[in-house]
Amino acid sequence: xxxxxxxxxxxxxxxxxxxxYEQERLAKPAAKSPGGYRLYDKxxxxxxxxxxxxxxxxxxxxxxxxxxxLRGRDKACCGDVRTRAIEKKLQIESKIRAMKAxxxxxxxxxxxxxxxxxxxxxxxxxAALERANLSTPAQ
Amino acid sequence: MKIEMFFTPGCSACVTQHDKLxxxxxxxxxxxxxxxxxxxxxxxxxxxxxxxxxxxxxxDGEVVFTSMPTVAQLRKALIExxxxxx
Numbered sequence: 001x002x003x004x005x006x007x008x009x010x011x012x013x014x015x016x017x018x019x020x021y022e023q024e025r026l027a028k029p030a031a032k033s034p035g036g037y038r039l040y041d042k043x044x045x046x047x048x049x050x051x052x053x054x055x056x057x058x059x060x061x062x063x064x065x066x067x068x069x070l071r072g073r074d075k076a077c078c079g080d081v082r083t084r085a086i087e088k089k090l091q092i093e094s095k096i097r098a099m100k101a102x103x104x105x106x107x108x109x110x111x112x113x114x115x116x117x118x119x120x121x122x123x124x125x126x127a128a129l130e131r132a133n134l135s136t137p138a139q
Numbered sequence: 140m141k142i143e144m145f146f147t148p149g150c151s152a153c154v155t156q157h158d159k160l161x162x163x164x165x166x167x168x169x170x171x172x173x174x175x176x177x178x179x180x181x182x183x184x185x186x187x188x189x190x191x192x193x194x195x196x197x198x199d200g201e202v203v204f205t206s207m208p209t210v211a212q213l214r215k216a217l218i219e220x221x222x223x224x225x
Contacts, residue, residue, distance in 0.1 A: 089182065
């Protein structure tokens with residue numbers, strides 16, 4: 001058993017983040033010391049590494065909670081996890097498309113604003129963004 | 140009418156429901172086109188249509204079900220669409 005500081009050192013995650021994971025029901029201490037300090041074990045380290053790897057693949061903490069629950073469910077199979085991975089890939093592909101569309105819109109604005117020395121009041125980009133704002137329906 | 144069912148191989152829910160849903164579609168709509176689409180082979184098509192969860196059912200290019208529908212839900216959706224077209 002070891003303290004939160006040691007777990008933080010082993011995993012590269014701050015003490016605050018580990019406490020946040022506990023609050024979010026992602027990783028709780030294995031035990032508490034007589035003095036009330038959080039104590040962790042090797043399984044805690046594995047769990048934190050799991051969370052970090054899943055985050056690097058784009059999974060949110062809520063989704064990671066589901067993955068961890070699947071990991072511990074006897075009836076679950078690899079296909080269940082795979083479906084979640086494929087869904088995450090679809091979400092990422094969708095975001096990439098949206099960001100590419102943003103990039104193309106910016107390209108157009110940058111091209112339209114050819115005269116860098118024009119006063120800001122006559123800036124084509126500002127004008128275009130204001131027009132876009134006018135055409136956006138009120139929320 | 141064109142129906143595309145996006146699925147992942149190994150999806151047990153898809154296998155269980157597939158034949159029932161296909162039969163329902165064929166009974167409800169004459170000449171319906173049904174396509175089973177393995178999302179892994181068609182990621183671009185899925186992204187184009189806005190498929191984000193699996194299984195999903197797309198009808199005439201619109202994502203209508205983002206999880207497996209019941210037979211009754213599919214029949215209702217198809218009949219309403221057919222009426223809308225008439």
